Amino acid sequence: xxxxxxxxxxxxxxxxxxxxxxxxxxxxxxxxxxxxxxxxxxxxxxxxxxxxxxxxxxxxxxxxxxxxxxxxxxxxxxxxxxxxxxxxxxxxxxxxxxxxxxxxxxxxxxxxxxxxxxxxxxxxxxxxxxxxxxxxxxxxxxxxxxxxxxxxxxxxxxxxxxxxxxxxxxxxxxxxxxxxxxxxx
Amino acid sequence: xxxxxxxxxxxxxxxxxxxxxxxxxxxxxxxxxxxxxxxxxxxxxxxxxxxxxxxxxxxxxxxxxxxxxxxxxxxxxxxxxxxxxxxxxxxxxxxxxxxxxxxxxxxxxxxxxxxxxxxxxxxxxxxxxxxxxxxxxxxxxxxxxxxxxxxxxxxxxxxxxxxxxxxxxxxxxxxxxxxxxxxx
Numbered sequence: 001x002x003x004x005x006x007x008x009x010x011x012x013x014x015x016x017x018x019x020x021x022x023x024x025x026x027x028x029x030x031x032x033x034x035x036x037x038x039x040x041x042x043x044x045x046x047x048x049x050x051x052x053x054x055x056x057x058x059x060x061x062x063x064x065x066x067x068x069x070x071x072x073x074x075x076x077x078x079x080x081x082x083x084x085x086x087x088x089x090x091x092x093x094x095x096x097x098x099x100x101x102x103x104x105x106x107x108x109x110x111x112x113x114x115x116x117x118x119x120x121x122x123x124x125x126x127x128x129x130x131x132x133x134x135x136x137x138x139x140x141x142x143x144x145x146x147x148x149x150x151x152x153x154x155x156x157x158x159x160x161x162x163x164x165x166x167x168x169x170x171x172x173x174x175x176x177x178x179x180x181x182x183x184x185x
Numbered sequence: 186x187x188x189x190x191x192x193x194x195x196x197x198x199x200x201x202x203x204x205x206x207x208x209x210x211x212x213x214x215x216x217x218x219x220x221x222x223x224x225x226x227x228x229x230x231x232x233x234x235x236x237x238x239x240x241x242x243x244x245x246x247x248x249x250x251x252x253x254x255x256x257x258x259x260x261x262x263x264x265x266x267x268x269x270x271x272x273x274x275x276x277x278x279x280x281x282x283x284x285x286x287x288x289x290x291x292x293x294x295x296x297x298x299x300x301x302x303x304x305x306x307x308x309x310x311x312x313x314x315x316x317x318x319x320x321x322x323x324x325x326x327x328x329x330x331x332x333x334x335x336x337x338x339x340x341x342x343x344x345x346x347x348x349x350x351x352x353x354x355x356x357x358x359x360x361x362x363x364x365x366x367x368x369x
Contacts, residue, residue, distance in 0.1 A: 002266060005269045007273075008274065020235070024288045027228035027231050027289060031298060038217045038220055042214045049207075049351060052206070052231075058199065094196060094199065097196065
């Protein structure tokens with residue numbers, strides 16, 4: 001037999017525990033801002049899973065592309081590498097388009113659901129675009145750093161990038177959101 | 186050229202994931218009065234969703250590898266290897282749900298919020314285990330359908346679980362909060 005539940009649990013626990021410890025920070029940031037989210041701007045409660053899932057996905061796509069490039073040898077271990085820069089630029093461009101489209105969609109769904117009373121379309125879209133682009137920028141660098149680091153350590157970047165990027169992205173995404181709400185509103 | 190190809194291939198998938206996110210977010214926002222009634226509950230949401238994603242995608246990719254190794258196939262799917270995988274995932278979900286509930290309780294105390302530990306921890310465990318069972322069944326169903334068509338499960342299970350997983354999980358948190366909160 002190849003699989004045993006004991007090994008699955010034993011190998012899963014350390015990484016999941018680290019992941020959960022970091023996610024609790026994200027949760028506490030939500031609780032500290034709970035009044036703002038619940039009574040003032042419920043539209044941002046709709047946005048949080050969107051911000052996190054799109055950011056995590058873009059980071060994972062970029063990480064997977066870099067990992068394949070490093071394995072095959074078309075990308076070298078340097079931030080000055082042309083292919084590396086091209087990948088980074090595209091990730092940010094995709095982030096800008098995706099967050100823009102989804103921000104408008106969320107706003108109209110929220111208007112339809114009676115959630116928008118305190119904020120206008122322009123302000124809302126700029127908060128989401130600001131959060132999204134900054135998040136993709138930071139996540140891209142974390143993704144590149146994780147890919148390079150794990151490759152140097154002899155670990156498979158395919159195993160490392162996705163969990164690191166999604167966990168880190170959840171905390172940073174929520175932090176950036178409150179930062180931009182503070183600046184714009 | 187290169188950027189155009191990446192945008193064309195990734196953008197539709199990202200928008201679909203984003204729409205999945207909007208459904209999750211709308212449920213999240215519909216729970217507003219529950220968050221006010223049960224202190225500490227909002228803290229567990231990112232953790233339970235992330236846990237669910239990590240455990241179910243790992244299950245999906247292990248079953249994908251098992252398929253490539255020839256350990257399971259469309260004719261011989263329900264065997265001992267599959268059971269070990271499912272038991273392992275469910276046990277991990279149970280243990281990690283207990284840890285999330287405890288951590289949320291302790292960190293809330295430190296920050297001056299006083300949740301009811303029994304209510305909070307039982308909501309997390311019920312939501313964690315039920316969503317885990319639903320997603321394990323969904324994973325097996327997806328892999329079964331993918332096998333029968335002769336596709337590579339590695340290409341399908343990840344995105345499918347990422348899209349359904351969050352929605353299923355937040356609905357389970359909602360359901361168990363209503364159930365436990367209603368009793369209390």
